[in-house]
Amino acid sequence: MKAQKTLEKLNRDYLSTSNTWNGKSFQEKRRFKPYHRPNTFRVFLCSIGLMAVFLFGSHIFLSSNMVHMRQVEVLTSSLNPVDLVKELPSSRSIRDKFIYYATHTHLAGSEQDPVLANWTQDRFSHFGLQNASTQVYYPFLNYPLERKLAVVNGSQELLYNATLNETNHDITPTFHGPVVYVNFGRLEDFVWLTSQSNISVKGTIALVRHGKIPSSIKVQNAEQFGCIGALVYNDPADTDLPTLVHRESVSYAHFYPGDPSTPGFASTLNATVVENTTMAGIPSLPISWSDALPLFRITQNLGLTDSLWLGGSTQVDYFTGPSEALVNLVNLNKVEKKPIWNVVSRIQGLEEPEKAIIVGAQRDAWSLSAADPSSGSAVLLELARVFGILLEKGWKPRRSILLVSWDASEYGNVGSTEWVEDHTSWLKKHAVAYLDISHAAVTGPNFSAQASPLLHRLLKQVTSMLIDPKTSQTVYEAWLDHYTINDWIPMLIPP
Numbered sequence: 001m002k003a004q005k006t007l008e009k010l011n012r013d014y015l016s017t018s019n020t021w022n023g024k025s026f027q028e029k030r031r032f033k034p035y036h037r038p039n040t041f042r043v044f045l046c047s048i049g050l051m052a053v054f055l056f057g058s059h060i061f062l063s064s065n066m067v068h069m070r071q072v073e074v075l076t077s078s079l080n081p082v083d084l085v086k087e088l089p090s091s092r093s094i095r096d097k098f099i100y101y102a103t104h105t106h107l108a109g110s111e112q113d114p115v116l117a118n119w120t121q122d123r124f125s126h127f128g129l130q131n132a133s134t135q136v137y138y139p140f141l142n143y144p145l146e147r148k149l150a151v152v153n154g155s156q157e158l159l160y161n162a163t164l165n166e167t168n169h170d171i172t173p174t175f176h177g178p179v180v181y182v183n184f185g186r187l188e189d190f191v192w193l194t195s196q197s198n199i200s201v202k203g204t205i206a207l208v209r210h211g212k213i214p215s216s217i218k219v220q221n222a223e224q225f226g227c228i229g230a231l232v233y234n235d236p237a238d239t240d241l242p243t244l245v246h247r248e249s250v251s252y253a254h255f256y257p258g259d260p261s262t263p264g265f266a267s268t269l270n271a272t273v274v275e276n277t278t279m280a281g282i283p284s285l286p287i288s289w290s291d292a293l294p295l296f297r298i299t300q301n302l303g304l305t306d307s308l309w310l311g312g313s314t315q316v317d318y319f320t321g322p323s324e325a326l327v328n329l330v331n332l333n334k335v336e337k338k339p340i341w342n343v344v345s346r347i348q349g350l351e352e353p354e355k356a357i358i359v360g361a362q363r364d365a366w367s368l369s370a371a372d373p374s375s376g377s378a379v380l381l382e383l384a385r386v387f388g389i390l391l392e393k394g395w396k397p398r399r400s401i402l403l404v405s406w407d408a409s410e411y412g413n414v415g416s417t418e419w420v421e422d423h424t425s426w427l428k429k430h431a432v433a434y435l436d437i438s439h440a441a442v443t444g445p446n447f448s449a450q451a452s453p454l455l456h457r458l459l460k461q462v463t464s465m466l467i468d469p470k471t472s473q474t475v476y477e478a479w480l481d482h483y484t485i486n487d488w489i490p491m492l493i494p495p
Contacts (some may be wrong), residue, residue, distance in 0.1 A: 002189060004021075008431075016404070045046060054388070055468065077092070077465075080194075081390060081395050083107060083134050083385065084386075084389070084390060084393070088385075088386045088389055088390075089382055089386055090256060090382070093382055093385060094378045094379065094382050095378075096102070097123075097377070097378040097381045097382065098161055098243060098375060098377075098378035100376050101116065101363075101373065101374035101377050101378060102374040104116055105367060106363065106364045106365035106366075106367070107364065107365070107366065107367070108141060108340050108364040108407050108408035108409075108410065108414070108415070109141045109143075109157045109336070109338030109340055109408070110336070113340065113341060113364065113407065114339075114341055115340075116363060117134055117341035117343050117363070117405070117407065118134070118341075119331075120343045120363065120381070120405045121133070121134050121343045121345075121378070123384065124343065124345040124381075124384050127381075127384045127385045127387070127388035127390060128387075128388030128389075128391055129345040129346075129347060129384055129387065129388060129391075129403070131345060131346040131347075131348070132343065132345040133343070133344055133345075133351070133420075134341050134342070134343050134344075135341070135342045135343075135344055135419065136269075136339050136340070136341055136342075137259075137267045137268065137339070137340055137342070137414075137415070137418040137419070137422075138258070138265040138267050138268065138269050138271070138335070138337050138338070138339055138340075139258070139259030139261070139262070139337070139338070139340060139408065139414050139418060140259060140261045140267075140273075140335055140336065140337050140338075140413075141335070141336060141338045141340075141390075141408065141411055142333040142334065142335045142336075143333065143334050143336070144331075144332070144333055144334075145332040145333060145334050146330060146331075146332040147285060147330060147331050147332070148328060148329070148330035148331075149231070149287065149291060149327065149328070149329055149330075150327070150328045151283060151294055151295065151325055151326070151327055151328075152176075152226040152325065152326050152327075152328060153325050153326075162387070163343065175205070175228045175229050175282075175283060175327040175328075175329050176326050176327060176329065177203050177204050177205050177228050177229070177326060177327065178203075178204050178205070178321060178322035178323045178324065178325070178326060178327070179204065179205050179206075179207050179209075179231075179295050179298065179299060179311070179321055179322065179323045179327045180193075180199075180201050180204040180205070180206060180207065180227075180303070180320055180321045180322045180323070181295075181296065181299055181319065181320045181321055182206045182207065182208050182222070182300075182310075182317060183208070183209060183309045184202065184208060184209050184211060184212040184213065184218070185206060185208030185209070185213070185217075185218030185221055185222060185230070186213055186217075186221065187221055189208075189221075189309075190221050190222075190224075190225045191285075193304075193320060194225060196304060199303060199304065199320065199322075200226075200322075201222075201225050201226060201227055201322075202225070202226035203226065203227075203228055204227055204228065204229040204321075204322050205227060205228060205229040205230065205231060205327050205329055206218075206222040206229070206230045206231065207231050207233065207292065207295050207296075208222070208230060208231070208232055208233070209232075209233060209235050210232050210233060210235070210238065210246050210286075211235075211238060214246045214248065215232045215249075215250050215284075215286070216248075216249065216250045216251060216280070218230060218232060219232075219250045219280045219282065219284045222282065222464060223280065223281050223282045227282060227284045228282055229282050229284060229327075229329040230282060230283075230284040230285075230400070231284065231285055231286075231287050231292070231295070231327075231329070232246070232248075232284065232285070232286050232287070233287045233288065233289060233292035234246055234287075234288060234289055234292075235292075235311040235312055235313070236289055236312035236313045236314075237311050237312025238312070239289070241288075242288060242289045242290045242293075242386075242402055243288045243289075243290050244288055244289075245286050245287060245288045246286055247286050247366050247410075248278050248286065249410060249411055249412045250284050250414040251279055251280070251411070257412055257413045257414075257417045258412065258413060258414050258416075258417025258418055258421065259414055259417070259418060260279050260412075261273045261274060262274065262418075262421075264290045264338075264421065265421050266418045266419075266422035267414075267418050268422070277327050279462050283329055283330075283331040284331070285329065285331055292313060292462065293313070293316065295323070295327065296313075296316040296317075296318065296319075297316055298321075298323040298324070299319045299320065299321035299322070299323045300316060300317060300319055301317075302318060302319055302320075302321045302322065302323060302324065303319050303320035303321045303322065304319065304320045304482065305317055305318055305319050305320070306318075334453045340364075340407040340408045340414065340415050340418075341407050342405065342406055342407055342415050342416075342418075342419050343363075343404065343405040344402060344403075344404050344405075344419075345384065345402070345403045345404075346400060346401070346402050346403075347387060347391070347396075347397060347400060347401040347402075347403075348396070349396065349397050349398055349399040349400035350396040350397065350398060351398045351399070351402070352398060352399045352400075353399070353400050354400075354403065354429075354430050355399040355400065355430055355431075355432050356399060356400040356402050356430050356431055356432060357399055357400070357401050357402070357432050357434075357435070358401075358402045358403065358404060358431060358433070358435070359380065359383065359395075359402065359403050359404070359431050359434075359435045359436075359437065360380075360403075360404040360405075360406055360416060360434065360435070360436055360437070360438070361373070361376035361377050361379065361380040361404075361405060361406065361436070361437045362376060362406050362409035362411055362438035363377050363405045363406060363407055363409075364406075364407050364408055364410055364415070365410060366410060372438065372439055373409075373438065375439070376437045376438040376439060377405060379406060379437050380403055383403060384403055387401070387403075395490060399432060404416075404419070406438075409438065415429060445470050446478075446479070447463065447468070447475050447478065447479050447483045447484075448479065448483065449463075460476055463475040463476035463479060464477075466477040
């Protein structure tokens with residue numbers, strides 16, 4: 001009963017807080033492009049803004065009895081850190097770091113993974129941050145062995161064989177059954193469909209559209225309602241590319257993030273492994289529209305159709321099924337205990353060195369993945385470079401600053417979760433704030449940020465100081481104009 005209530009709350013929360021898919025509005029049907037070219041200005045602006053946070057935002061991070069203490073400690077009277085923060089960040093420097101990351105594979109636990117980790121640590125040290133170190137954890141990660149999706153008729157005659165990509169943190173059984181279309185796979189979608197007469201989803205393979213809620217909750221909903229498998233597809237309403245596959249972890253990280261085998265404690269080399277209770281209990285695969293189209297064809301004129309469940313295709317009608325033909329679903333994975341590498345660098349604070357502000361960025365990805373990890377990692381290293389120059393000139397932060405490059409984030413924030421579990425006591429006593437820059441530059445020229453209410457004033461203060469070259473307004477004014485006019489991402493409207 002408790003799990004049921006939690007699942008219902010998760011579905012409601014995602015429905016009430018976001019009407020977007022990958023940052024795009026369903027109302028406007030904005031097109032997702034497979035290769036987002038990171039905007040140099042936005043990356044550059046992100047670097048300046050982050051450093052301005054440390055120079056101007058200290059009052060946000062103070063406890064109630066310390067409001068009037070100095071924001072920074074300047075050891076050289078002639079040093080003006082504000083001017084340096086505006087002058088030192090370099091778009092060329094960011095681009096060079098970005099290119100290095102984007103030309104190497106990023107898969108967590110792979111042979112290339114420690115190469116990028118060591119390079120990141122070397123860059124921290126090269127920029128003058130002498131306390132850089134690599135912290136290794138040993139979670140269980142899975143890698144694909146065999147994937148298969150085929151449509152067969154009653155006599156097992158092969159009607160269609162799909163080309164597939166893997167989903168991580170999935171289980172390995174092989175199943176076959178009729179396919180049923182369940183819209184976005186939200187709780188309300190399953191409730192509506194199963195409330196109709198003569199419609200049952202038990203023993204079926206759910207075909208669900210990507211978006212609205214994470215794929216992990218879609219799969220969990222399908223499992224709860226008795227489906228034996230789930231297929232998450234990209235609809236033509238959301239992408240121009242029929243072969244695009246959106247890969248996403250389907251581990252139940254909303255209950256237990258990190259390594260499912262060590263919930264609540266770090267995956268150190270000799271950690272005790274517990275029975276896994278947070279993995280999907282049914283197999284699932286992400287598929288493209290090209291592979292979803294044959295599945296919709298076998299549901300034509302079967303079941304129901306509803307205007308609210310329509311997608312963007314004119315090739316088929318969106319009937320629910322279940323189909324008469326069967327779908328064979330295979331997703332075989334190899335699960336291994338693999339090392340992952342978080343890279344941590346510390347800048348010692350002057351007045352309150354025991355207190356720390358943590359800045360983190362995801363480093364791993366499924367492939368080269370320029371947009372998500374490479375842009376944020378490049379900004380993280382640019383922060384390190386500029387902080388190194390400030391330190392050479394005698395500047396020190398009031399509180400300590402940790403710059404962290406996280407590994408295995410695509411598997412359900414494994415790297416960051418294991419680090420937090422390993423340092424829980426220290427974090428409770430000394431952590432002041434966390435800033436995440438994993439997705440620092442993937443939405444073109446328009447600046448956006450999200451924060452807890454405690455940081456709203458700081459965001460407004462910093463973005464009001466910087467000029468947007470696209471509009472000649474302050475960044476805050478351009479931000480306000482863009483998201484208020486479009487009003488398609490309410491959570492990103494400026495404070």
